[in-house]
Amino acid sequence: MIKFAFSLYYIKRNMFLGTFFFESILTLGFLSDILDIRKMRIKDGIIFDIKKYAIHDGPGIRTTVFLKGCPLQCFWCHNPEGINSDPELIYQENRCLEDCSDCISVCPNKALTQQNESIFIDRKKCALSGKCADICPTEALRIIGRKISVLELIREIEKDRIFFDRSNGGVTISGGEPLMQPEFLFALLEECQKRNIHTVVDTCGYTPFKNLAKIKDKVDLFLYDLKIMDEKKHKDITGVSNRLILDNLKNLSQLKNKIHIRIPLIANLNDTEKNTIQTAEFLKPLGNIKDISLLPYHKIGTGKYKNLKRKAYEPEIKTPLYEKINKIKIRFANYGFNVKIGG
Numbered sequence: 001m002i003k004f005a006f007s008l009y010y011i012k013r014n015m016f017l018g019t020f021f022f023e024s025i026l027t028l029g030f031l032s033d034i035l036d037i038r039k040m041r042i043k044d045g046i047i048f049d050i051k052k053y054a055i056h057d058g059p060g061i062r063t064t065v066f067l068k069g070c071p072l073q074c075f076w077c078h079n080p081e082g083i084n085s086d087p088e089l090i091y092q093e094n095r096c097l098e099d100c101s102d103c104i105s106v107c108p109n110k111a112l113t114q115q116n117e118s119i120f121i122d123r124k125k126c127a128l129s130g131k132c133a134d135i136c137p138t139e140a141l142r143i144i145g146r147k148i149s150v151l152e153l154i155r156e157i158e159k160d161r162i163f164f165d166r167s168n169g170g171v172t173i174s175g176g177e178p179l180m181q182p183e184f185l186f187a188l189l190e191e192c193q194k195r196n197i198h199t200v201v202d203t204c205g206y207t208p209f210k211n212l213a214k215i216k217d218k219v220d221l222f223l224y225d226l227k228i229m230d231e232k233k234h235k236d237i238t239g240v241s242n243r244l245i246l247d248n249l250k251n252l253s254q255l256k257n258k259i260h261i262r263i264p265l266i267a268n269l270n271d272t273e274k275n276t277i278q279t280a281e282f283l284k285p286l287g288n289i290k291d292i293s294l295l296p297y298h299k300i301g302t303g304k305y306k307n308l309k310r311k312a313y314e315p316e317i318k319t320p321l322y323e324k325i326n327k328i329k330i331r332f333a334n335y336g337f338n339v340k341i342g343g
Ligand code: SF4
Pocket: 089, 106, 107, 108, 109, 110, 111, 112, 121, 125, 126, 127, 128, 129, 130, 131, 132, 133
């Protein structure tokens, strides 16, 4: 109503000025943009990466958006920078220049000091201003995580539309755990749907079911991660029970959403005959689940733990042998699932 009244006022004024056709149309578009921007700005989210041309995160060529924050702490996590919900400063020593100290002098909080040949961050003093990262010539210091509005993100996503259209791809929203930011996720999915962009949500399933129910009509495909069936072991390796995850999967499968199960495989942890049979037995009666991806553990994320000053559990975790992965693939296939190795 307000929008309409404003538009009428400007149309009248512009008629008087004799520029009706041109300026009034611009005015209508302008007002509509302002209202849309306001609506979408309310729902700012925190992301830590946008991956273009992704081919393992759902069908076709995709743009994958990584939302910050995860309720699980899987010790093999490839994206430890996604666990903390807030932006954080990371330092990569191997990128740091020997004869440089620019970051130290620019920090208003004196949070940085030289220690031996590297930079020490006093995280209690750091206010995440990003000034050190801005001045760093080699990106040895970086702020991971930034606020973004739905509108800004959609603009970025729209740049890749040609790839989506040609490959039947779209947008995948991953993390972290995207459902840690349910309002932002919903608004983003809604905008994608309005623009006919195929949507995939990659979730660990650890969220109140109402969050999954809220987004279900906006999601074309769920990628649903399962780690291990034994509740105690699940708690040991992720920090949380798997009850909510399994219950949510049961409930979600009744809503007839398309669900693709993803299982990270870690040697001697969840690649056992017992666990894979329990997983298959659990999934079989769920009806609309046909696809399973087995994701053998790899060490890509190892260096990130050092950058974040987090404890990694290397070298205790190992990739299962190829022969064993194949056996697991056959085991799930014998239950009637389409199984592939990799995303
Ligand atoms: S982010 Fe800002 S406060 Fe933190 S170390 Fe860098 S310059 Fe200092």
